[in-house]
Amino acid sequence: MPEEFSKIKLISSVFQTAYDAEGKTSVTVLNQQPGLGxxxxxxSKLGFRLNNGSFLYxxxxxxxxxxxxxxxxxxDDITEESLDLxxxxxxxxxxxxxxFGGTSVFKRNLDKVLHNFRISKKINLEILPTSRAIPTFNFLNAEGRFVVAALIPPRIMNVNDSDLAMDRERHKKLYEFDDD
Structure with missing residues (x-):
């Protein structure tokens, strides 16, 4: 099982407040909506978990x-040739x-290398750290845009207390037995 998952912070599918009049706010979790792709x-450092439960290494x-x-x-392997598809x-x-999975220093080098690719191929290209590329892809995909993400798992994972607590709870549930 992949180590140190960074769960994209999601709120419950629809959150309603006590306010029940015009202008009431609700939140919809895109990853849980059927038909959005x-x-x-x-x-994690190893790959990506999709909303359908699949893990991609x-x-x-x-x-x-x-x-x-x-x-x-x-x-370092991202070149014009690797993007020809x-x-x-x-x-x-x-x-x-x-x-990209590395540091922001690498982004400056990647921008230089791919500047000509953007112009010559007339492709709208966003270069982001993987942690920011994922929510960008999810949002644009949910809007129905034809978006494509080329993603490299991050080299470094920032783990916080919330991630560790979720990991402990997940491990506890693995060893629970039903007495039925």
């Missing part, structure tokens, strides 16, 4: 309803999100 629920390319393994090992897609994606 594939979304990422969580990620290593770098992946995620379309609204399709998954491909991406033949790169880490951020996206230049031949028809129709072209509204946005191609590249989620």
């Amino acid at each position: 594939l979304m990422i629920d969580s990620y 290593g770098p992946v390319v995620l379309f609204p309803k399709t998954i491909l393994s991406w033949n790169v090992e880490d951020d 996206f230049a031949i897609l028809s129709p072209k994606p509204d946005v191609l999100i590249v989620g």
Whole structure:
């Protein structure tokens, strides 16, 4: 089982307050809505967990309803050649999100390398850390945009107390027995 999952903070499917008049606010969790396509629920250093329960190991390319393994090992392997697939897609994606697993220092190098790719292929390209690329993909996918994410699992995971508590609870449930 993958270590140190970073659960994207989700609120219950629909949250209602005591206020029951015009302008009442509700929250809908996109990952739990049927028909919105594939979304990422969580990620680790090893890969990504989808909203359908599947776990994807290593770098992946995620379309609204399709998954491909991406033949790169880490951020240094992202080149114009590794992105050629996206230049031949028809129709072209509204946005191609590249989620890199390293540090922000690497992003500056990646921006330089891919600047010509963006211009020559006329592709809207967002380069973000994987932790920010995932919610961006999920949101744009839920809006019905033709968005594609090329994601590399992060090298470093920031774990907080909430993550550790959730992990302990999950392990407790593994060893619970029903006496029925």
